[in-house]
Amino acid sequence: MSIAIIQPRIAVIGAGIAGAACAAGLRRAGLDVTVFDKSRGVGGRMATRRVEWIDPSGSVFELEFDHGAQHFGARHPRFKLEMARAERAGVLARWQPHIHTAWPELPSQTSLVAVPNMPALARHLLDRLPLRSEHPVHHLERDALGWTLVMGDRRREGPFSSVMLAIPPAQAALLLAGHEDTWANTLQLVRMEACWTLMAATEDFDWPWDAAQPERGPIAWVARNERKPGRSAPPGVATWVAHATPAFSKAHLHESPEAIAAELGRALQALWPANRPLQWHHLSAHRWRYARPYPGVRSAEACWWDGTLGLGLCGDFLVGEDVEAAWRSGDELADTVAAALEESPLCS
Numbered sequence: 001m002s003i004a005i006i007q008p009r010i011a012v013i014g015a016g017i018a019g020a021a022c023a024a025g026l027r028r029a030g031l032d033v034t035v036f037d038k039s040r041g042v043g044g045r046m047a048t049r050r051v052e053w054i055d056p057s058g059s060v061f062e063l064e065f066d067h068g069a070q071h072f073g074a075r076h077p078r079f080k081l082e083m084a085r086a087e088r089a090g091v092l093a094r095w096q097p098h099i100h101t102a103w104p105e106l107p108s109q110t111s112l113v114a115v116p117n118m119p120a121l122a123r124h125l126l127d128r129l130p131l132r133s134e135h136p137v138h139h140l141e142r143d144a145l146g147w148t149l150v151m152g153d154r155r156r157e158g159p160f161s162s163v164m165l166a167i168p169p170a171q172a173a174l175l176l177a178g179h180e181d182t183w184a185n186t187l188q189l190v191r192m193e194a195c196w197t198l199m200a201a202t203e204d205f206d207w208p209w210d211a212a213q214p215e216r217g218p219i220a221w222v223a224r225n226e227r228k229p230g231r232s233a234p235p236g237v238a239t240w241v242a243h244a245t246p247a248f249s250k251a252h253l254h255e256s257p258e259a260i261a262a263e264l265g266r267a268l269q270a271l272w273p274a275n276r277p278l279q280w281h282h283l284s285a286h287r288w289r290y291a292r293p294y295p296g297v298r299s300a301e302a303c304w305w306d307g308t309l310g311l312g313l314c315g316d317f318l319v320g321e322d323v324e325a326a327w328r329s330g331d332e333l334a335d336t337v338a339a340a341l342e343e344s345p346l347c348s
């Protein structure tokens, strides 16, 4: 009797940093991977928003705001190694902002930023992998041939031997219900903090700091976007991204973006010297419903893998609440799946 080894076909749902790390690791192991994301671009919460701005002379410019994660750190040796590679490839830079807290001033600290914008890191990891963007996976079906992904508009993709979920817990719970109810029920309990984010452009002037952590008021963190490495703004324009505190974001979750933009704009104005009224070129707000896991949310394992079903799960919330945690979870899932498939390849 001859045994045919069936080449595993793997779907990764989610092209944030966890999904990108997972897909890159699976490709490194020689596996056939296709990535799906509901958005037009990649990067998930490592996001950059572009808006058009017309100056008083009628010239049209694009303003850019890193309105999700603005910067991140690298502590784990594997992540540091991967980020060193990304730096050599020119998609990562060190940022040493002059950070102001009212009292006293924080020493400068070095963070990492993807260049020219935050999604560049996921784009780099996913380089040339088959990517289906604008594919919102609505539910999963499983039969003898494997998994089929069914999109919101009923498009179908499959069959896949395994599916990796690299999406936030609430969304993952919806796809897992009926297939892995224990996981789904656990994920429903994972609490995520919301975050209102202000994107603002003002006239440029000589402001002494690049970022600030106000001690009071609704803003937790604000940074000058165009002063980050690899960014720019139209001449004479300064761009700002401010994240509201978790308490403010929770209390104002259901208010309109316009009302929030006005309120956070006033808070930003209050950080300026009193005699310096700001001239606004742009003011808008974005609500992140699921911005970050509550601090302290962790799983015993960095990723979850059910070899019987061919189902995997990764994401920041399993390891921590930041970019590094997301990458580590995705990378670990790739290693786990590659090792499992090497041990017991699918046979017919």
Ligand SMILES: Cc1cc2nc3c(=O)[nH]c(=O)nc-3n(C[C@H](O)[C@H](O)[C@H](O)COP(=O)(O)OP(=O)(O)OC[C@H]3O[C@@H](n4cnc5c(N)ncnc54)[C@H](O)[C@@H]3O)c2cc1C
Residues within 6 Å of the ligand: 013, 014, 015, 016, 017, 018, 019, 036, 037, 038, 039, 042, 043, 044, 045, 046, 067, 068, 069, 070, 071, 072, 073, 135, 136, 137, 138, 166, 167, 168, 171, 195, 197, 243, 288, 290, 291, 292, 314, 315, 316, 317, 321, 322, 323, 324, 326
């Ligand atoms: C406002 C804000 C500020 C932050 N600040 C920092 C910071 O300073 N430093 C730091 O390290 N981290 C920060 N973070 C956290 C960091 O961005 C996240 O921890 C990390 O990016 C999470 O990556 P992920 O891949 O796990 O999830 P995500 O980035 O959320 O990726 C999930 C992907 O799945 C896609 N998706 C979801 N559902 C479906 C579906 N049904 N079908 C198809 N695709 C789907 C989404 O479109 C998304 O691309 C911040 C986050 C926010 C929102």
